[in-house]
Every structure is written in structure tokens, then in C-alpha cells.
Amino acid sequence: FAMSLPGYRDGRSFLHSHMLAVLPGYRNSGIGRRLKLAQRDDAIARGFDLMEWTFDPTEIRNAHLNIARLGVIVRRYQPDFYGPSSSPLQGGLPTDRLYAEWWLRSARVEGILRGEAQPIEVLERITVPHAIYQWKQDPQQRNLALALQSRNREALESAFSRGFSVIGYERDAQGDGTFLLGEWKYN
Numbered sequence: 122f123a124m125s126l127p128g129y130r131d132g133r134s135f136l137h138s139h140m141l142a143v144l145p146g147y148r149n150s151g152i153g154r155r156l157k158l159a160q161r162d163d164a165i166a167r168g169f170d171l172m173e174w175t176f177d178p179t180e181i182r183n184a185h186l187n188i189a190r191l192g193v194i195v196r197r198y199q200p201d202f203y204g205p206s207s208s209p210l211q212g213g214l215p216t217d218r219l220y221a222e223w224w225l226r227s228a229r230v231e232g233i234l235r236g237e238a239q240p241i242e243v244l245e246r247i248t249v250p251h252a253i254y255q256w257k258q259d260p261q262q263r264n265l266a267l268a269l270q271s272r273n274r275e276a277l278e279s280a281f282s283r284g285f286s287v288i289g290y291e292r293d294a295q296g297d298g299t300f301l302l303g304e305w306k307y308n
Contacts, residue, residue, distance in 0.1 A: 123156040125164070125172065136164050138174035149182075157191055158234070161225050170226055175202060175218035177210075178277065179253050179270060181298035184219075188290035192233035193221040194305050195287035198277050212257025214270055219277070219287070241288045243301045247276045251296030 125136040138160060143152045164172050176183050178198070187193045203216035224230055232239055249269070256266035277287075280302045289301030 123160045125160060128173070133171065134169065135171040135173055136160075136169050138172055141174075154186060154190055157186075161223070165225055170224065172223040172225060174221050174223075175199065176221060178217055178219045178273060178300075179214070179249055179257070179266070180210075181249055181251065181253070181292065181296065184249075184298055184300070185290050185292055187221050188287060188300075190233070191223060192227070192230035192239075193223045194229075195219045195221060195277075195300075196281055196305075198274060198281060200274060212266060213260075213263055214257060214266055217270060217274055239289070241301065242303045243289065244285060244304070245276075245280055245302040247273050247280075247300040247302065249273065249298045249300075251298075 123138065123141045125138045128135050128137045138157075141153060141156055141160075143156070160172065176187055178184065188195070197220040199218045199220065201215040202218040206216050229239055253266055253269060256262040256269070277300070284304065285302040286305040287300045288303050288305050291299045291301060293299070
């Protein structure tokens with residue numbers, strides 16, 4: 122399922138996609154993306170240009186879906202968004218979140234949804250190693266996950282304060298994920 126709520130900020134209405142869930146046996150089969158696309162169609166039919174949601178910056182697959190496959194950009198970081206969490210997915214880390222901005226009718230989003238490569242000028246890169254999943258689940262290595270989260274938080278917040286946005290995302294053969302930062306202009 123996918124659920125969104127209307128919001129209003131800075132003189133603009135938008136939809137906040139609050140939840141999206143796929144049963145474990147059906148994950149990694151494209152259902153999440155199809156649900157997001159259905160949400161997009163509904164939002165456009167209702168006159169919205171923007172949908173937002175938050176996601177964990179240490180979750181490589183989710184970041185890849187959001188940025189590389191859907192075309193969101195990111196310009197905001199919220200440390201410990203939910204406060205302490207006992208969720209095994211969080212692995213004992215603070216619940217840091219990035220804000221996805223999905224400009225539904227932008228040329229960028231429409232091109233990405235058609236499968237067209239988008240030209241971007243990458244000015245900075247911030248990597249999340251695939252080992253983060255192991256580090257979060259192993260109490261002996263959790264300090265590595267926390268240190269990485271802290272470094273990446275500082276790097277992303279610094280980039281955002283200088284006017285940069287996350288405009289791309291790459292995964293390598295080892296499963297590491299990299300945020301690609303540069304300038305973004307709505308078009």
C-alpha cells in the first residue's frame with residue numbers, strides 16, 4: 122500500500138507520502154516503484170506538482186529507488202527524525218532522514234521515468250558502503266555504522282548549506298551506494 126497526506130509549506134501545497142509498504146515475499150520485484158508511480162498519477166490528477174517523503178540515508182536500495190529510478194532530489198537532512206527506535210532496520214542508530222522532493226512534472230522526472238539518462242554535473246560524492254547493513258546488526262561493529270552516519274550527516278548538511286542538492290545516485294559492483302551532489306534547478 123501507499124498512503125499520502127496533503128501538506129502546505131512556503132505558500133505551496135504538496136503531498137507527503139507518509140507510508141509505502143510491500144509484503145516481504147513481494148519485495149525487489151518492482152511493486153514499490155509501481156505504487157509510487159500510481160501515487161504520482163493520482164497526485165497529478167489532483168493538481169499537485171510536488172510530493173515529498175523521508176528516507177534513511179543509510180538504506181542503499183531505498184536511496185537508489187528514490188533518486189535514480191524515480192528522480193527525486195534531496196536538499197534537506199533531519200538528524201534523529203523519529204528519536205530512539207527499537208526497529209531492527211535502524212540497527213540502534215539515530216533515526217536520521219533525508220527529505221525526498223519529487224517534482225512530479227519536471228523534465229528530470231519525466232526523463233528518468235522514460236529511462237533516459239539525465240546529464241548532471243557532479244560536484245561532490247558521499248558514499249555508503251554495503252557493509253553498513255552488517256555494521257548496524259552487529260553490536261561489535263555498530264560503532265562503525267554510527268561513525269559513518271555521523272560523517273555522512275556532516276557532509277550532506279555542509280553540501281546543503283552551500284546550495285548543493287543530491288541529484289543522482291550510483292551503486293557499484295560491491296553494492297556500495299554513492300550520493301551525487303551538484304546544483305539543481307527546477308525545470
